[in-house]
Each structure stands twice: as C-alpha cells, then as structure tokens.
Amino acid sequence: MPAKRTIPTLDDVALAAGVSTATVSRCLNAPERVVKATRDRVLTVVQTLGYTPNFGARAMAARRTSTIGAIIPTMNNAIFARGLQAFQEQLHKRGYTLLVSSTSYRPELEEEQIRALIARGADGLLLIGYERDPAIYDYLATRDVPALIAWANERDRPEPAIGFDNRACMRALAQTVWDYGHRQIGVISATTKGNDRALRRVEGIRDTFLDRGLPPQNLSVVETPYSIKNGGAAFASLMATATPPTVVMCGNDVLAVGAIGRAQAMNLNIPEDVSITGFDDIELARIVMPPLTTVRVPHQKMGRRSADALIDMVETRTATRFAALKAKVKIRASLGKIATVADGKTAQD
Amino acid sequence: MPAKRTIPTLDDVALAAGVSTATVSRCLNAPERVVKATRDRVLTVVQTLGYTPNFGARAMAARRTSTIGAIIPTMNNAIFARGLQAFQEQLHKRGYTLLVSSTSYRPELEEEQIRALIARGADGLLLIGYERDPAIYDYLATRDVPALIAWANERDRPEPAIGFDNRACMRALAQTVWDYGHRQIGVISATTKGNDRALRRVEGIRDTFLDRGLPPQNLSVVETPYSIKNGGAAFASLMATATPPTVVMCGNDVLAVGAIGRAQAMNLNIPEDVSITGFDDIELARIVMPPLTTVRVPHQKMGRRSADALIDMVETRTATRFAALKAKVKIRASLGKIATVADGKTAQD
DNA sequence: TGTCCCCATGCAAGCGCTTACAACTCAACA
DNA sequence: TGTTGAGTTGTAAGCGCTTGCATGGGGACA
Incomplete structure (x- = not known):
C-alpha cells in the first residue's frame, strides 16, 4: 500500500506497468495506437497510482x-x-x-x-x-x-x-421609443471610456432622436458604472431636473432594474409617470414589475x-x-405611450 | 526590425541582452539580485521582444x-x-x-x-x-x-x-417565521442530493417547526434546481394544494425572487396572502417588491x-x-404576521 | 519455410524555465 | 601588494511530458 508522499509521474506509471513512458503517453493520448492488453494494464496502474498528467509539462512538450x-x-x-x-x-x-x-x-x-x-x-x-x-x-x-x-x-x-451591432440595436429601440411619442429623454449609460459597446449604444440613441429633430437639450445622458444601485442613483439625478424625462433609456438591464427600483421608492408609477427601457433581456427583465422593455440579444x-x-x-x-x-426589441409594460400634441411637443396623460 | 514569427523565449532574451538565461530569470524573479545596469538592459530587451514567461515551464522548474x-x-x-x-x-x-x-x-x-x-x-x-x-x-x-x-x-x-452553519442559520430564520405565527409552511429547496448546504437548510426548518410541535403534514417541501423560473414553478405547485402555506421559505434568494414573481402573476399579495423568505441576501433581495426577508450571509x-x-x-x-x-436574519416586508388563535391553529387576516 | 511489411513499443531529444553551485571580479584591509 | 569575502554572473542539471525515429516480433503470403 503506497501511501506515497510523492506525486506520481509518467515515469512512475511506466515503471509500475513495465513499459516505457512513450507507451504510457500513448495510452493517454492515442489509445488506439496501443494494443488492448498493454493499455488495460497501463490504465489500471494510472488508476491505482492516482496519476494525473502535469499540464505544464504536457503543454510544453506538445506545444498546444x-x-x-x-x-x-x-x-x-x-x-x-x-x-x-x-x-x-x-x-x-x-x-x-x-x-x-x-x-x-x-x-x-x-x-x-x-x-x-x-x-x-x-x-x-x-x-x-x-x-x-x-x-x-x-x-x-x-x-x-x-x-x-x-x-x-x-x-x-x-x-x-x-x-x-450595439449602435443599430439601440437605434431600433430608440425608434420605438420615439414612435411611442417620447420627446424628453433621459439616458443612463455605463461609463463609455474604454467601453465601445456602451458608447455605441448611446450613439444609437443620439442618432435616432437628433436625426428626427429632437432639440439636444431634451436628451440628457448620465454615465455610471454598471450596477443596480448606480442605476437607481442615476435615475434619481435625471428625475431631479426641471424638465424630467418621460422615458429613461438604460445602457443595460441591470441599470434599468436599479432605475425601476428607485422609481418605486420615489412613488413614481411606471410607465404612467415615467417609462424605462433596458438592454440585453436578462432573466431579470421579465421578473421586475413592471416587466422591462429591452433589446433581446442572442x-x-x-x-x-x-x-x-x-x-x-x-x-x-x-x-x-x-x-x-440580429437582436430584437422586446416591448413590455415598462414602456408607455405619450399623447403627442402638435409640433412634436408632448403632454403626459 | 524583427517581425519574428517565433515566440521569444528566455534564451532569446538572454542572447539579445548578452547575458545568461539565469540572469534573465533573476531579473524577473529576484531583481534585487542583479545589478541595476544589467537589469535595465535585460528588462529593455524583455520589453522590446514582447517576452512573456511560459507559465508551464516556470511551474515545472519552480515546482509551484x-x-x-x-x-x-x-x-x-x-x-x-x-x-x-x-x-x-x-x-x-x-x-x-x-x-x-x-x-x-x-x-x-x-x-x-x-x-x-x-x-x-x-x-x-x-x-x-x-x-x-x-x-x-x-x-x-x-x-x-x-x-x-x-x-x-x-x-x-x-x-x-x-x-x-447553514442549518443553524435557517433555524434562526424559521424561528422568526414561527414567532410570526405561521403554522402552514411551504419550503422550496434546491436539489439536496449532492448539496449539503441545501439539505442542512431544509433540516434547519424541519428542526424548528417539528420541535415546536407542528404536525409534519403542515410542512411540505419541494425540491428544484436553483433558478428564478424554477422558483416560480415550485411556488405555484405549493399554492395549488388544498391547504396552501401561509409562508413559503426558499432555499435561497434566487428561488424566492422567482416565487415572488409568480405570486404577483397569480395576483397574490405579499405578505397579506402569503409570506416569502429567502437565503443569502443578494442585492436582488432589496430590489424586489416587496423586499425579501432573508438571511444575510457575510x-x-x-x-x-x-x-x-x-x-x-x-x-x-x-x-x-x-x-x-455569523449570519443574520434580515426581516423585510415579504414576511408578515399571522393572527394566532388558541392551540396553535392559525387564521389569516 | 523464407521474405516482407506492419504494428506495437522503446529510445532519446528536446519543450522553456529555475536554481544549486561554481567562477569570477573587485573593493577593503592588513 | 597579497588576501579575503561579498556580490554578481554563468554553467548545467533537471522539472514531466510528447514524438520522430529506430527496433523487433509476427502474420501473411508465396
């Protein structure tokens, strides 16, 4: 009974099985090149000794x-x-x-x-x-x-x-938001520095609204690291302005969930008082109340x-x-319609 | 300009710096043992060549x-x-x-x-x-x-x-639930096979209620793999019985969140119609509505x-x-009190 | 029974690195 | 000026594995 303190190597196995190290190696890596009798004997020894090949050594020798x-x-x-x-x-x-x-x-x-x-x-x-x-x-x-x-x-x-295409995906969602009549837009983005996905999403939003003639001052963007808590804080700051947004578009679902939580804490009804959208369609998006309008990414x-x-x-x-x-816009209850009046100005019901 | 196709090794660095491989190795692992002039020269070469030590080789030689x-x-x-x-x-x-x-x-x-x-x-x-x-x-x-x-x-x-101590922690929570007057208990556990943490939690619940004289038939346990969705399904099955529980204790917060979502979908009010508890106190526990009573684990x-x-x-x-x-019971709105009548029977308000 | 070839196996050369030990240099001191 | 020793660098032996090539044993075929 070998209560060996030393870790078994290929050599040990070879020795115990009465074969060369090459054969042991082949048993492990190309079993079909070793005759069954030998192979069985070797594998038994491998088992008994509790041998596990050393990855580093293998990588070095095999070069992959x-x-x-x-x-x-x-x-x-x-x-x-x-x-x-x-x-x-x-x-x-x-x-x-x-x-x-x-x-x-x-x-x-x-x-x-x-x-x-x-x-x-x-x-x-x-x-x-x-x-x-x-x-x-x-x-x-x-x-x-x-x-x-x-x-x-x-x-x-x-x-x-x-x-x-993060930009195009967000553009599609923004188009929906526009169609729903929103003209006062808040955006909560992840920090865009060093994060092209986040940047493109914001660009997608900007593209859409500004191309359609929304005055730049009607679109305010805040950046914050991704987290539920930060989403909530950013939401609060957006809502604290003189003309709060009718919709807050978030760079991802995590931020959006934070925003929803905060909205509830502020006694705001979604989507009556404010709409909220996300991005990704993580499981959570369907769990929160109301369920989150978002972009479903495959x-x-x-x-x-x-x-x-x-x-x-x-x-x-x-x-x-x-x-x-392809990604798909998923419309759920967190996005509501705005009654549009004349020349692009909006009123809430 | 060496647009070398070959990956630089210690040898390459040694050669280019005009020193031995031992010295290069020391520059990297014990810089203080090499005189500054040499070290700087070597490190420059390392930089230039884009050398990164081969982990496997290092592990093998250094044996850790x-x-x-x-x-x-x-x-x-x-x-x-x-x-x-x-x-x-x-x-x-x-x-x-x-x-x-x-x-x-x-x-x-x-x-x-x-x-x-x-x-x-x-x-x-x-x-x-x-x-x-x-x-x-x-x-x-x-x-x-x-x-x-x-x-x-x-x-x-x-x-x-x-x-x-999963068992003791859950016992503490169960004690609270008992004190709140619940006598018809549903439990949603993770699959306990191969998962001692889940098993201990269920045991903690059993300990508490049965020790206090709850008839075993008032305590029903369902097992399901951890996921929000499964939590919801399990909740539905527990509520579908003749005497539905007044509280559903979940093996973790993820299951509990699923249960909450499902309860809402079923138009049940929490905690008026049914209380729900979790375990872990993940961020989500404070986000869901109502916030989840759970055990806060450090x-x-x-x-x-x-x-x-x-x-x-x-x-x-x-x-x-x-x-x-030590873990701590966190009481939040998802757990409500039951008006207790005489000998341990309960009535809901 | 002899020849050939195929297949199973062994031999041994590295893979890229660390490190004990050896070798050397040079400043300090007698 | 010779000796000593501290400090710096080099030499070379592996670490455990894979694999190209060499070897040898049979079976198949004539």
Whole structure:
C-alpha cells in the first residue's frame, strides 16, 4: 500500500506497468495506437497510482493546450454569464477547456490578463468589444495567438468579431421609443471610456432622436458604472431636473432594474409617470414589475458561434469576418405611450 | 526590425541582452539580485521582444505556481459571485492567481475539475460544501494539495472550512417565521442530493417547526434546481394544494425572487396572502417588491478569510479548524404576521 | 519455410524555465 | 601588494511530458 508522499509521474506509471513512458503517453493520448492488453494494464496502474498528467509539462512538450482564454469585464452579473456559459459548453463539446478572467471593467488590466492567459498556454482568446490599446493587438500578432471579439460587431472593423451591432440595436429601440411619442429623454449609460459597446449604444440613441429633430437639450445622458444601485442613483439625478424625462433609456438591464427600483421608492408609477427601457433581456427583465422593455440579444447563439469560430481560427490559422447577429426589441409594460400634441411637443396623460 | 514569427523565449532574451538565461530569470524573479545596469538592459530587451514567461515551464522548474483553484456550483447567479470576488481580490493582494471552474451543480463533474486544476498546478483548492465522494478527499491527500471548504461550516467535521452553519442559520430564520405565527409552511429547496448546504437548510426548518410541535403534514417541501423560473414553478405547485402555506421559505434568494414573481402573476399579495423568505441576501433581495426577508450571509468576509486561510495552508502545510461565521436574519416586508388563535391553529387576516 | 511489411513499443531529444553551485571580479584591509 | 569575502554572473542539471525515429516480433503470403 503506497501511501506515497510523492506525486506520481509518467515515469512512475511506466515503471509500475513495465513499459516505457512513450507507451504510457500513448495510452493517454492515442489509445488506439496501443494494443488492448498493454493499455488495460497501463490504465489500471494510472488508476491505482492516482496519476494525473502535469499540464505544464504536457503543454510544453506538445506545444498546444486545447485551452481557450476569455477576458470579460465582470462575472458579477448575468450579462456575460449566459453567453459565456454557451461558449464554454460548445468548447467542451469540441474538446477544449475555457480559462476565464475578468477586468472588473478596468480596461488597463486587460493586457496583463491577456499575457497571463497566453503564458498559461491559451491557444486562442475571446475578447469583449473592440476598444483596446493597439499595442495589445500587436502583441497578439507577435505571439501569433488568434483572438476573436465578441459582444460587438461593427461592419467597418477588420477584426474577426461575433456579436451584434450595439449602435443599430439601440437605434431600433430608440425608434420605438420615439414612435411611442417620447420627446424628453433621459439616458443612463455605463461609463463609455474604454467601453465601445456602451458608447455605441448611446450613439444609437443620439442618432435616432437628433436625426428626427429632437432639440439636444431634451436628451440628457448620465454615465455610471454598471450596477443596480448606480442605476437607481442615476435615475434619481435625471428625475431631479426641471424638465424630467418621460422615458429613461438604460445602457443595460441591470441599470434599468436599479432605475425601476428607485422609481418605486420615489412613488413614481411606471410607465404612467415615467417609462424605462433596458438592454440585453436578462432573466431579470421579465421578473421586475413592471416587466422591462429591452433589446433581446442572442447571447447563447453568440457564445456557441464564438466557440466554433475561435476553434476554427486556432486549428486552421485563418481569420474570417462575420455578419452581425440580429437582436430584437422586446416591448413590455415598462414602456408607455405619450399623447403627442402638435409640433412634436408632448403632454403626459 | 524583427517581425519574428517565433515566440521569444528566455534564451532569446538572454542572447539579445548578452547575458545568461539565469540572469534573465533573476531579473524577473529576484531583481534585487542583479545589478541595476544589467537589469535595465535585460528588462529593455524583455520589453522590446514582447517576452512573456511560459507559465508551464516556470511551474515545472519552480515546482509551484502561486495559483489557487476554486470549484463552484455555478457562475450564473450572484450567490457565489460576491464571495468569490472578495476571495480573488485577497488572493491577488497576496500574490496569488485564481483559477475558477464550475460544475453547473453536477457534483459528478467535480472530480474531473479538481484533477484539471491540479494538473494546471493549483497549489491549493477552494471547494464548496462538504459532500463529495470520499475518493476525492483521498486523491487530494495523495497529491498533497491543501483544500479548504467554503460556504459551510459544521462543527463536527474535521475538514478545514470557512463558512456559516447553514442549518443553524435557517433555524434562526424559521424561528422568526414561527414567532410570526405561521403554522402552514411551504419550503422550496434546491436539489439536496449532492448539496449539503441545501439539505442542512431544509433540516434547519424541519428542526424548528417539528420541535415546536407542528404536525409534519403542515410542512411540505419541494425540491428544484436553483433558478428564478424554477422558483416560480415550485411556488405555484405549493399554492395549488388544498391547504396552501401561509409562508413559503426558499432555499435561497434566487428561488424566492422567482416565487415572488409568480405570486404577483397569480395576483397574490405579499405578505397579506402569503409570506416569502429567502437565503443569502443578494442585492436582488432589496430590489424586489416587496423586499425579501432573508438571511444575510457575510460573503465578502468569507471570501477574504478563505483566501488568507488557504494561502496559509499552502505556505505552511498545516491545516486548522475555524469557527463558523455569523449570519443574520434580515426581516423585510415579504414576511408578515399571522393572527394566532388558541392551540396553535392559525387564521389569516 | 523464407521474405516482407506492419504494428506495437522503446529510445532519446528536446519543450522553456529555475536554481544549486561554481567562477569570477573587485573593493577593503592588513 | 597579497588576501579575503561579498556580490554578481554563468554553467548545467533537471522539472514531466510528447514524438520522430529506430527496433523487433509476427502474420501473411508465396
């Protein structure tokens, strides 16, 4: 009974099974190249000894790891969780492992994390959004590590990306809001610095309303880091002005949920007193009262496709451009209509 | 201008800087042991070449990784996110890196993940809850990898654990519910198979009510995987009985939020028609309407302490037992009082 | 029974890094 | 000027694994 204090290695297994290390290695990596009798004997020993191959050594010798790295802004809310889950399931199906790390929405940490993931042998990387120091793209290129961008897709950017067009999506929602008669608009955005997705969404809103002739002063935007609490605070500040908005469009559902909570605390009725919209359609959007009007993004599909695309990039060393995924405006009770009077001015009922 | 296709190694750096690999290695790992002039020269080359040390090679040579692995049931909701965040921040402060993986609440996947993390060189492991195949504990022992249990702490178990006593916590909440006059109890629990935390919580509820003489048939428990949706469905099934509960105690806040949503959809008033309680006190608990009565667990403290404890275990090769953390019953509007009549029977107002 | 080829297995050279130990330099002191 | 020792740098031996190539044993076929 070997109560060994020492961790078993390939050598130990080989010794105990009476074969060479090469054979043991083959039993583990290409079982069909080893005759059954030998294989069984080896695998029994592996079992008995509790042997687990050393990943670092393997990576070094084999020069690949079947590992994909992903760097996301946060694991703290459902925004990335759903897509990432699908991403990882698909990777798993294709024999890859996922390594995740998060920047806590501090873009300056991203480079370090990229290095760490690459040092750990990531064969490919999933990154969120386009905006980052060009040096990072250079680094990726010298290291020859394929990277795929997700959660965004802009037609005029050359990088391979699987995602949706944040600007266009938000434009579609804004169009609906316009059609519902809103002319006094509040916007709660995530901090746009270093976050192109957030910026594009705000642009989408601006596009729509200003193109249709809304006076700029009727559109006020506040920025705040993503969190329920911050959403509430931002909402309060927007409502505290002389001409409070009739609708508050939020950069994502998390902010919107915060806004709804705060509205209730302020005894405002939604949507009678003020309408609220979100973005993403996380589960919560259907749970809050009233249910949230938002943009439904195909997170699962995005995750799955990203996995396939990235693996292809890794295995074939090629990069392709992809079309943007479609998102859909989901109208729920948090958005109400405004009775429009004459020349674009509005009145509430 | 080296548009090298090849990834720079220590050798490349050494060559370019005109020093030995040993010196380069020292510049990176023990800069004070290299004279400034040399160090600067080396670091410049490192910069220029975009060199990043190969983690696997380093781990193999140095025989440690300063990496801690954590295996949690899911990343999909806030339950583990908060504690894990604190855990990782504290690790970072002390120079360690976190590797996370999740089992999606399928305990049978845990062993594989433990192996994977150990293969990747994890110096120590954070595991959630006690219940797992004893073979796993054996394996951990042979590999000589320290493991710390979190999110649970039972006095009579020998494993080092940092967490709270799920049973006692739930007992405290149940006591409050009892005091509020409830005598017809519904319970929505997570699947208890393979999940000792969930099981203990149910036991806590049973303890309290049955000890106080509640007829067993007045206490009905349904199990369902954690999710908002499932919480809603379970709630509906509990309410569909001949004598529906006056309070539904949920195994965690996520289930409770689902229950609240469903109650509203059923046009039930909370807490007039039915009270609902949760467990964890995630952010959502204060957002839902009405705010949720729950048990506030010190997730952050738990995360921080776990990091310190685990690092100590890794560095000193010792294990200690820890006292359970305290949790606190948080009473909010989702729990109402029942007007008690005579011998323990109840009536609603 | 002899020849050929295929298949299972072994041998051994690294993969990129750390680190014990050796070697050297040079300032300080006698 | 010789000796000493502290401080800096180099040498080289692995860490545990994969894999190209070499080897040898049979089965198939003539």
